[in-house]
Ligand SMILES: Nc1ncnc2c1ncn2[C@@H]1O[C@H](COP(=O)(O)OP(=O)(O)OP(=O)(O)O)[C@@H](O)[C@H]1O
C-alpha cells in the first residue's frame with residue numbers, strides 16, 4: 001500500500017476520506033477533481049469495499065483506463081480489474097447485454113453508430129417518398145436523438161401536440177412517422193443506436209423493479225466525473241441506481257459545461273443538493289495545472305458569465321509567460337505561424353511533439369494547420385476525425401462480423417449483401433425490404449424463407465440469396481468453435497473482400513488491404529488482452545461492442561510522440577504544456593450558430609474557458625483577417641473573447657493599434673443582436689508602425705511604397721514588393737483577385753489567388769504578369 005493520501009492537499013483529502021452518503025465536488029479547472037475521484041475509489045477499496053460494488057462513469061474510455069491504471073498501482077491489479085468503469089455508453093451497453101432480453105433485445109444486439117443510424121433514416125425517408133431536401137437525414141437524426149435523450153418515446157411524442165406542432169411548423173409534419181419507423185426497424189434488426197443505450201437502460205430500470213434492485217445492490221458506490229455534462233437520460237440512470245444507498249459522489253465544474261447542444265443540463269449540478277438529503281459539498285480552489293497568468297486570464301474570461309457559481313481559483317505555480325495573441329492575414333498563414341512557433345519552441349526548449357496541442361472550434365479548421373505541420377515535418381495526430389473503424393473497408397469487414405453475431409442487423413446486411421459483387425441488384429434488395437416491412441421481419445429472415453414466400457424474384461437471384469445465407473450460417477458455425485481472430489481472418493478471405501482490394505492493384509487498394517490486416521492484428525490483440533479482464537471472454541461480440549463505442553480518443557498513444565489536434569470539446573479533462581487556440585474570430589468562436597441567446601453565448605465562453613485551462617505552461621491565441629468559410633473568402637473579425645481577457649495577462653505579437661486591433665467597441669451587454677458595424681468603427685490610429693507579420697490592407701498600400709525588405713518573414717520577398725499575401729492584384733485573363741499564399745522561389749515562385757469571379761488558381765509568377773492594385 002502506498003501512502004497516496006499524502007499526494008492530496010487538505011481540501012482534496014476531505015472528499016476522498018468522506019464516509020458514506022452523497023457528496024459533490026464543485027471546483028474549477030485543474031484543481032484535482034479527477035484526482036479526487038480516482039483516489040476516493042482507491043481509498044474505498046482500501047477500506048474494504050468490494051471492487052465489484054463500485055461503478056465509475058467517466059467522459060472517455062481513455063480516462064477510465066488511466067484511472068484504472070492509477071488505482072491498480074495503489075490497490076493491486078487483480079482488484080482494479082473488477083471495477084465497472086467507463087463511459088455511460090460502454091457501461092450501460094454491458095448492462096443491457098445482461099438484461100436487455102427483458103425488453104425483447106437479443107443479448108448479442110448490434111450497436112448502430114451514427115453513420116448506421118443516418119443511413120437507415122435516409123432509407124426510411126426515401127421509402128416514405130418524402131422530399132429529402134426538406135427531410136434532411138442528418139437533421140432528422142439529430143431531432144430523433146434529442147427526443148431519445150429527453151426520454152420522449154414515439155408514444156410520448158404522439159401524445160404531445162406541442163412537439164408535433166413544432167415539427168409541422170418546421171415543415172416536417174411526418175417526423176413522428178419517421179421516428180416510429182426508425183425505432184421499429186432498429187428493433188427488428190436487433191440493434192440499438194447510441195441513444196438507445198441510455199434510453200433502454202432507463203426503460204429497463206423503470207419497468208423492472210427487480211432489475212433495478214439488482215443493480216442498486218451491486219453498485220453501492222457510484223462516482224461520476226464531469227457531472228456538469230450529463231444529459232437528462234444519464235442523470236435519471238444515476239439517480240435511479242443510487243437511490244437506495246445514496247453513496248453517490250459527483251465531481252464537476254459548472255464553468256466547464258459545454259454539451260448543452262447534446263442535451264446536457266447544467267441544472268443537474270445545481271439541483272444535486274435538492275435531489276439527495278444531506279449532501280456534503282466540497283470545493284477545491286488550488287489549481288495545480290497551469291501558470292498564474294493562465295489561471296488568472298481564465299478567471300477574467302469566465303467572470304463575464306452571469307450564470308455561474310462563485311469560485312476563487314488560484315495557483316502557487318510560477319507566473320509563466322503572458323498569453324500570446326497573434327494575428328495573420330489568412331488561415332494558411334495562421335497555420336504557418338503555429339507550425340513555426342512549435343518548431344521554434346521545440347528547438348529552443350528541447351520539447352517533445354506530444355507537449356503541444358492545437359485546439360479549434362470546428363473540425364474543418366484542422367486542414368490549414370495540418371498542411372503547415374506537414375511542411376515542417378512535424379508529426380501530428382487528429383483526434384475525433386474519421387476514426388479507423390469508420391473507414392469503408394474496415395466497416396465492410398465489420399459488417400460481415402456483425403452479421404455473424406446478429407444476422408438481423410439490417411444496416412450490416414445492406415452494406416455487404418452485394419459487396420464484393422455477387423449479382424444481387426438494388427431492385428432485389430428493395431423487394432426484400434418491402435417484404436420485410438410487410439411481414440414485420442428482418443431482411444435476413446425473409447431471405448431464409450424465400451422458398452415459402454411468393455416473391456417476384458427469379459430463380460437465379462434466389463439461388464444467390466440462398467448462397468449468401470449459407471455463407472453467413474457457415475461463419476456462425478465456425479464462430480462457436482474458434483476465437484474472434486481466427487473467424488475474422490477466415491471471413492476476410494472467404495467473402496472475397498481481401499481479394500477484391502488486391503485485385504484493385506492501385507495504391508489505395510493496397511492501403512485498404514493493409515488496413516484490413518491492421519484490423520485483424522487489432523482483433524488478435526483484443527482477444528489476448530480480454531483474457532485478463534474479469535467478466536470478459538474475448539468473444540466476437542465483445543470485440544464488436546468495443547469497436548462500436550471506440551473513438552480515436554480512446555486509443556492508447558502515449559508512446560507515440562505527436563502534436564495533438566482536436567476540437568475544444570474533445571479536449572475536456574486533458575492537459576498539455578503548450579496550447580494553441582486557433583480561429584479566435586467572431587462567427588467562428590463564438591460560433592455564428594451560438595449567438596442568439598445569452599445562454600448560448602455563455603456556453604461558448606465556457607468553451608473558451610475549457611480551452612485556455614488545458615494549458616500548463618503557455619497559451620497562444622491566434623486569429624486571421626481572412627478565412628475561407630462555406631467556400632468563400634470572408635473578412636474575419638477578431639473574437640470578442642480576446643478583449644475579455646484582462647489586458648495585463650496578454651501580449652500582442654502583432655500591433656493592435658493599426659486599424660485591425662481586436663479591441664472593439666462592441667457592447668458586451670448586447671447579446672441577441674450584436675451590432676457588427678461597431679467592430680468596424682475602430683479608427684486606425686495615425687502613424688501606424690509597419691507590421692512585421694501579416695500586413696493588412698492599409699499596411700499593404702504603404703508597404704508597396706516602402707523598401708522590399710520590410711515584409712513578413714514568412715513571405716520571402718519578391719522583386720515586386722506588392723506581391724505579398726493579402727494583396728489585391730489584376731490578371732489579364734482572370735481579372736481581379738486576392739493573393740492567398742505565395743510559395744516557392746526563383747522560377748518556381750507561385751501565387752495562390754482567389755479571383756473575384758470565383759475560383760482559386762495557382763499561378764507561376766514568372767508567367768502570370770500580375771498587376772498590383774492600389775485601390776484595394
Ligand atoms: N495535490 C496535488 N499535488 C500535485 N499535483 C496535483 C494535485 N492535485 C492535482 N494535481 C495535478 O494537477 C493536474 C490537474 O488535476 P485534475 O486533472 O485532477 O484536475 P481536474 O479538476 O479534474 O481538471 P479538469 O477540470 O480540467 O477536469 C493533474 O496533472 C494532477 O495530477
Ligand SMILES: [Mg+2]
Nearest residue numbers: 033034035573
Ligand atoms: Mg478532470
